[in-house]
């Protein structure tokens with residue numbers, strides 16, 4: 522997978538080259554290119570924003586600069602791309618989104634700042650046949666799109682074959698079965714007088730699986746009842762309902 526990110530703060534994306542993702546890039550599992558939006562400005566001040574039509578607080582990012590940048594970055598007809606635009610007004614980015622995007626050959630992320638990007642940039646891209654996804658990583662307001670891109674790239678990249686050491690991690694993590702993950706334990710067996718649950722040390726794999734499922738259901742009911750509501754009627758069996 523190739524990922525391109527356009528931003529006025531390229532150094533914000535440096536964490537993508539650290540740790541697991543950095544190793545995935547080094548191993549050729551992922552290609553990441555970060556572009557400075559100001560490279561497409563032509564004025565001495567390298568202006569990327571201007572006042573909003575209709576008034577209101579803050580500034581809006583200029584369409585001319587974004588248009589030229591995306592013309593160049595998206596100019597790869599042999600490699601169809603999906604343009605992703607993080608915004609507080611976007612559709613929710615979920616684990617299902619991450620799985621869908623992990624199947625894409627190329628993702629281009631447009632990181633806005635100020636009050637966002639002039640709407641005509643997205644309209645123009647769609648008019649030219651580019652798939653444009655406006656997505657939000659949560660119901661809170663950030664200062665720009667860069668942090669959201671870090672979140673989304675990590676969520677997608679970890680699903681790519683070979684990136685995680687153990688592919689079961691992605692198959693069994695939270696949300697993979699619609700539930701939150703239950704608690705985890707490791708050595709020592711007792712720590713500050715707190716013992717690991719006996720079932721996890723007993724070696725009965727069926728009992729362990731049941732215990733983990735029960736803890737996941739309990740946690741989901743407590744913290745995310747909306748996820749339970751979203752599960753289909755057949756998602757929970759009798760044992761689940763008894764838990």
Ligand SMILES: N#Cc1c(-c2ccc3ccn(Cc4cccnc4)c3c2)n[nH]c1N
Nearest residue numbers: 607608633634657658659662663665666669
């Ligand atoms: N994904 C995502 C986001 C953002 C987000 C993303 C991109 C931009 C670009 C500019 N801003 C600031 C801004 C814009 C509009 C109104 N208010 C503030 C951003 C916020 N905030 N919260 C999220 N979950």
